[in-house]
Amino acid sequence: MATTTDDKTVREATIIRKTNETDIQLSFGVDGQGKSSLNTGVPFLNHMLDLFTKHGHFNLTVEADGDIDIDDHHTVEDIGICLGQALREALGDKSGIKRYASVFVPMDEALAQVVIDISNRPHLEYKAQYPSTQVGTFQTELVHEFLWKLALEARMTLHVIVHYGQNTHHMIEAVFKALGRALDEATAIDPRVQGVPSTKGVL
Numbered sequence: 001m002a003t004t005t006d007d008k009t010v011r012e013a014t015i016i017r018k019t020n021e022t023d024i025q026l027s028f029g030v031d032g033q034g035k036s037s038l039n040t041g042v043p044f045l046n047h048m049l050d051l052f053t054k055h056g057h058f059n060l061t062v063e064a065d066g067d068i069d070i071d072d073h074h075t076v077e078d079i080g081i082c083l084g085q086a087l088r089e090a091l092g093d094k095s096g097i098k099r100y101a102s103v104f105v106p107m108d109e110a111l112a113q114v115v116i117d118i119s120n121r122p123h124l125e126y127k128a129q130y131p132s133t134q135v136g137t138f139q140t141e142l143v144h145e146f147l148w149k150l151a152l153e154a155r156m157t158l159h160v161i162v163h164y165g166q167n168t169h170h171m172i173e174a175v176f177k178a179l180g181r182a183l184d185e186a187t188a189i190d191p192r193v194q195g196v197p198s199t200k201g202v203l
Helices: 043-056 073-091 141-154 168-187
Strands: 002-004 009-018 022-029 035-039 059-066 100-107 110-117 123-127 157-164
Touching: 009 073, 022 073, 035 043, 043 059, 043 073, 043 168, 059 073, 073 141, 073 168, 100 168, 110 168, 123 141, 141 157, 141 168, 157 168
Parallel strands: 035 059, 123 157
Antiparallel strands: 002 009, 009 022, 022 059, 100 110, 110 157
């Protein structure tokens, strides 16, 4: 959770989620050094979360034991849930944050855009058409599942648009890099912002 020390606010959280399908411990720091320790059991998700962490300058640790003998769905979904919950807890009342961000990221021939409003109103708009339904053994439909659960549990509005691309790996990689950079910008503290960045007085 967001805690205040003598010199700064520490924005981090740890979430533990145990179900009949998954057992996950996830720690997330908003103000990190781009360091990750990832053991999701889903290699492609490890790769994407590493990119997200590096480009967002976060710290992220994930230890997950899921029913990947069935498929990756439950594990990917529940990691999205845990990350969203950790983000929401780490930001506290969201005082001083920029709140909004819009970032384009190219990955060779692919171009992705992520637009964020940390609004306390969960919503996902996701526009992507991939050339293939799998990257290795990873089902591309799980990108939507991850992003939706992240937006829902973080209670943020998230728009993700893959404008074009030919290589599915490149297209998804551009999404996760843009997600990290946009979230970094939206969660950044702006010294001009007094209190919560809303005319309502609360987010």
